[in-house]
Amino acid sequence: MGAARLLAKGWVVVCLFAGAHALHAVLGGDAPGSVRSVLECVALFAAMGLVFVSGYAAATEHGHARPLEFAQLVPSFDGLVFAAFVILSFANQIVLAPEVMQNPLAEALHAAIAFAIPGQRALEGSLACGLDGGRVFSSSFAWLLAIVYFASAATRLRLTAGLIRLERVNRPEVLGPTTLAFLLGIVAVVGIQLLLVGSAYRFLPCSAYTEITGALLIGLAPLMLAHLIVAALANLLASGPNETP
Numbered sequence: 171m172g173a174a175r176l177l178a179k180g181w182v183v184v185c186l187f188a189g190a191h192a193l194h195a196v197l198g199g200d201a202p203g204s205v206r207s208v209l210e211c212v213a214l215f216a217a218m219g220l221v222f223v224s225g226y227a228a229a230t231e232h233g234h235a236r237p238l239e240f241a242q243l244v245p246s247f248d249g250l251v252f253a254a255f256v257i258l259s260f261a262n263q264i265v266l267a268p269e270v271m272q273n274p275l276a277e278a279l280h281a282a283i284a285f286a287i288p289g290q291r292a293l294e295g296s297l298a299c300g301l302d303g304g305r306v307f308s309s310s311f312a313w314l315l316a317i318v319y320f321a322s323a324a325t326r327l328r329l330t331a332g333l334i335r336l337e338r339v340n341r342p343e344v345l346g347p348t349t350l351a352f353l354l355g356i357v358a359v360v361g362i363q364l365l366l367v368g369s370a371y372r373f374l375p376c377s378a379y380t381e382i383t384g385a386l387l388i389g390l391a392p393l394m395l396a397h398l399i400v401a402a403l404a405n406l407l408a409s410g411p412n413e414t415p
Contacts, residue, residue: 173353179249184386191263192208247326260389262307263308267305267311268304271302271303276310279310279311280306283309283314289368293305305384308388309388312388312390317396324403327407347408351405351408355406358395361395361398365392365395
């Protein structure tokens, strides 16, 4: 879970999630000819980000490039869970949430998440302009998935930290383990303030939630924050002394 791989994964997930929402909007409208344009934009933005990340990854090799190993291409269990939860969140946004937002179970989930997550209450206040359409339930469901993902990944933090230590033997981080853990921690704290506390929702107009920006903030951002916190904690453990049983 080096910095380059974390950046690449995050960028690809954001591009695919935004592209999926754009495709859904196009296919549900009267402009089917725009599908090609959406796919081209997603591919272009994904490639731009990956080129930037690849430049950083090349710098970490200190001039000694190494071939990519097959083991690095195989997603971890946490990675598979994260990908499945992202797909579930997207499917909920476009299929389930608009239909069940008045359901007693949906209202119970919203009440539980709003009690535990201040950001959920901040989002509800931002949608007080009369805009909902299932967005409140989508956010509650995304936070539920984020909590489940974090709880699951937290049980394997020591294993993840051990794998990071082994990976750094062959592919050392140019930032150093302590610096990387510190930077990830700073970004995680900022994300907690913006999303978990809810500061970000106060800066967006109500109209922003009708666009892809709002869809990303509601359906993807909680999961990305949970993934970032797990990465920060794992790198923090990996920066400490190696433990022996």
